[in-house]
Amino acid sequence: MTTAADYTGKIPNNVSLHEDRRLQRALESWQPNFLNWWQTMGPTLPTQDVYLRTAVNVGRDGWAQFGHVAMPEYRWGIFLAERDPGRRVGFGEHKGEPVWDKVPGEYRAELQRLIVIQGDTEPASVEQQRNLGATAPSLYDLRNLFQVNVEEGRHLWAMVYLLHAYFGREGREEAEELLHRNSGSLDAPRILGAFNEETPDWLSFFMFTYFTDRDGKYQLGTLKESAFDPLSRTCEFMLKEEAHHMMVGTTGVDRVVQRTVEVMREHDTDDVAGLGAIPLPVIQKYLNFHYSVSLDLFGGETSTNVANYYTAGLKGRWLEDRRRDDHKLTSDSIMVDALSEEAGTDEQSIGQTEVSALVGLNTDLRREYISDCQGGVKRWNRILEEGGVKQRLHLPHVAFNRKVGAFAGIEATPAGEKLSAEEWQRRQGAWLPTEVDKTYVRSLMQPVHQRGKIAAWIAPPRNGINGQPFDYDYVHLA
Amino acid sequence: MTLTWTKENSPRWDADKQRLFGPAELRAVGLAAPAPDEPVANEWWRVADGEEIAGYGWLDSEWGDARITFLVAPGRRGQGIGAFILEHLDDEAAARGLNYIYNVVPQTHPDGAWIRNWLSTHGFHEASRRQLRRQVETRQRVMRP
Numbered sequence: 001m002t003t004a005a006d007y008t009g010k011i012p013n014n015v016s017l018h019e020d021r022r023l024q025r026a027l028e029s030w031q032p033n034f035l036n037w038w039q040t041m042g043p044t045l046p047t048q049d050v051y052l053r054t055a056v057n058v059g060r061d062g063w064a065q066f067g068h069v070a071m072p073e074y075r076w077g078i079f080l081a082e083r084d085p086g087r088r089v090g091f092g093e094h095k096g097e098p099v100w101d102k103v104p105g106e107y108r109a110e111l112q113r114l115i116v117i118q119g120d121t122e123p124a125s126v127e128q129q130r131n132l133g134a135t136a137p138s139l140y141d142l143r144n145l146f147q148v149n150v151e152e153g154r155h156l157w158a159m160v161y162l163l164h165a166y167f168g169r170e171g172r173e174e175a176e177e178l179l180h181r182n183s184g185s186l187d188a189p190r191i192l193g194a195f196n197e198e199t200p201d202w203l204s205f206f207m208f209t210y211f212t213d214r215d216g217k218y219q220l221g222t223l224k225e226s227a228f229d230p231l232s233r234t235c236e237f238m239l240k241e242e243a244h245h246m247m248v249g250t251t252g253v254d255r256v257v258q259r260t261v262e263v264m265r266e267h268d269t270d271d272v273a274g275l276g277a278i279p280l281p282v283i284q285k286y287l288n289f290h291y292s293v294s295l296d297l298f299g300g301e302t303s304t305n306v307a308n309y310y311t312a313g314l315k316g317r318w319l320e321d322r323r324r325d326d327h328k329l330t331s332d333s334i335m336v337d338a339l340s341e342e343a344g345t346d347e348q349s350i351g352q353t354e355v356s357a358l359v360g361l362n363t364d365l366r367r368e369y370i371s372d373c374q375g376g377v378k379r380w381n382r383i384l385e386e387g388g389v390k391q392r393l394h395l396p397h398v399a400f401n402r403k404v405g406a407f408a409g410i411e412a413t414p415a416g417e418k419l420s421a422e423e424w425q426r427r428q429g430a431w432l433p434t435e436v437d438k439t440y441v442r443s444l445m446q447p448v449h450q451r452g453k454i455a456a457w458i459a460p461p462r463n464g465i466n467g468q469p470f471d472y473d474y475v476h477l478a
Numbered sequence: 479m480t481l482t483w484t485k486e487n488s489p490r491w492d493a494d495k496q497r498l499f500g501p502a503e504l505r506a507v508g509l510a511a512p513a514p515d516e517p518v519a520n521e522w523w524r525v526a527d528g529e530e531i532a533g534y535g536w537l538d539s540e541w542g543d544a545r546i547t548f549l550v551a552p553g554r555r556g557q558g559i560g561a562f563i564l565e566h567l568d569d570e571a572a573a574r575g576l577n578y579i580y581n582v583v584p585q586t587h588p589d590g591a592w593i594r595n596w597l598s599t600h601g602f603h604e605a606s607r608r609q610l611r612r613q614v615e616t617r618q619r620v621m622r623p
Binding site: 108109112113114117118120121170188189190191193194215219293296297298299300302303304305306307338339340341348353354356359362403404405406408409 | 485487488517519520521537538539540541542543545573574575576577578580582605606607608609613
């Protein structure tokens with residue numbers, strides 16, 4: 001069941017906004033604040049227009065249209081996936097009951113917090129990436145950056161709609177706070193620490209969209225299972241858009257690796273620094289950093305809150321309906337990462353311990369994510385193999401460079417061997433980007449804003465956007 | 479009084495916790511006591527004054543959500559131990575890249591109004607029903623390249 005999209009009002013939507021004048025007015029009064037935020041905190045590179053995808057509906061027959069759009073005039077809308085009138089709660093103590101169209105009073109605070117945290121990440125990444133346009137390696141990449149940015153803006157709209165529509169005055173206040181907090185602000189930073197640092201270069205951008213946006217995808221996947229149906233339907237549609245963001249990260253790293261292989265072969269050397277490409281060890285270090293930081297975003301190995309969210313039906317597991325268990329987990333267990341005391345010594349070793357499956361749900365989600373990330377590494381290694389290069393990229397061990405959870409207090413190598421703090425200090429430059437690495441990568445970030453041209457450190461894409469060629473005029477600069 | 483702050487690597491419902499967490503304490507923190515020696519969820523720290531356990535603090539984190547809870551041992555209240563735990567939990571949250579912490583005062587808390595007032599004097603404000611939030615003060619950022 002779907003409601004036809006209304007494109008005639010100030011706010012495109014498929015939630016029959018015109019039938020609720022009070023909500024419509026509230027959102028229309030938030031809209032100028034959003035546009036002001038976009039102008040002051042959004043992309044800094046002046047453009048006339050950009051070839052962008054705009055969501056226009058949610059149906060299977062086509063949900064987006066492409067065209068050149070002046071970014072401040074982008075039609076940020078509110079779209080929820082089609083309603084399934086027979087949908088029932090899929091897990092927890094309410095399993096089998098009809099899903100909720102309204103917020104149950106007993107879960108109001110928890111749902112509001114989940115929505116605020118998700119909502120806070122959306123504008124945060126736009127703020128982090130605001131200066132990247134100035135160093136884009138091609139107009140194709142510039143367009144992809146802006147596509148990610150406008151859709152993160154739409155995801156903010158999605159969460160703000162839920163706050164306004166279902167959480168009253170507190171929800172409206174939280175919606176204002178989403179624009180008040182800013183990435184990197186000392187007075188009002190974004191909620192997640194990793195969303196408070198500027199994305200300094202395009203290798204970081206691709207790694208961020210591969211690893212950290214993927215983390216966001218998994219969080220959205222758990223909220224898509226929610227018994228609160230408007231949240232579920234919102235996240236389901238956001239995941240559709242998120243797939244493009246994943247593609248930008250995946251193929252971005254593909255193309256960096258591809259170009260490095262080409263230069264290695266062309267010059268018959270592994271040392272491509274100075275030849276305009278990014279050396280494989282530097283790519284590995286960026287991968288190590290972004291992957292380990294993204295693992296931290298899942299939180300501790302065990303969590304009472306997440307167990308309670310699951311039992312209440314607020315937040316499920318990734319692909320909940322494909323799990324072959326009772327979807328209640330009250331008598332199940334899971335092995336989670338832990339430090340174990342070695343008998344007869346004060347030493348601790350990296351190991352695992354068994355806990356209730358409910359409190360181990362952070363671990364369950366993190367493992368799904370890790371499995372997905374392995375797919376990326378496999379893909380990049382195929383490029384290396386096909387290019388005749390012997391080196392391979394690897395995901396570091398879960399204990400490597402962790403600031404959250406069981407391994408927060410120890411240091412470990414990418415292979416998972418425990419290290420002293422002194423040894424970590426001495427050797428970390430071999431595993432994480434050093435100032436020299438970062439300076440070199442940044443030195444490559446010279447803008448290529450001419451149609452059909454591309455920077456020397458990255459290969460062109462195999463396909464353009466929406467069937468257009470690589471040398472299409474994706475962006476008209478101001 | 480010399481207080482120490484120690485992380486429990488594999489926290490369990492051990493004898494010290496069983497002794498400190500009586501029925502009133504469990505109600506105050508909204509905790510259901512696990513079976514003896516069972517693992518307990520979340521990250522836990524023990525506060526000791528010499529050999530004596532003076533309290534516990536714990537942090538529950540996921541996707542930016544950072545809930546802190548703490549307990550001061552009966553008989554040690556009013557000695558600044560709550561503030562000591564709170565400041566250390568703040569540091570732990572900062573070290574994990576968490577910018578905000580919150581505390582939930584359960585409906586079952588025997589002295590909910592008092593603890594809400596205590597939290598507000600320590601920088602927390604009411605974010606929603608029974609939840610109090612504050613910005614992390616110690617900024618130990620997760621560095622990005």
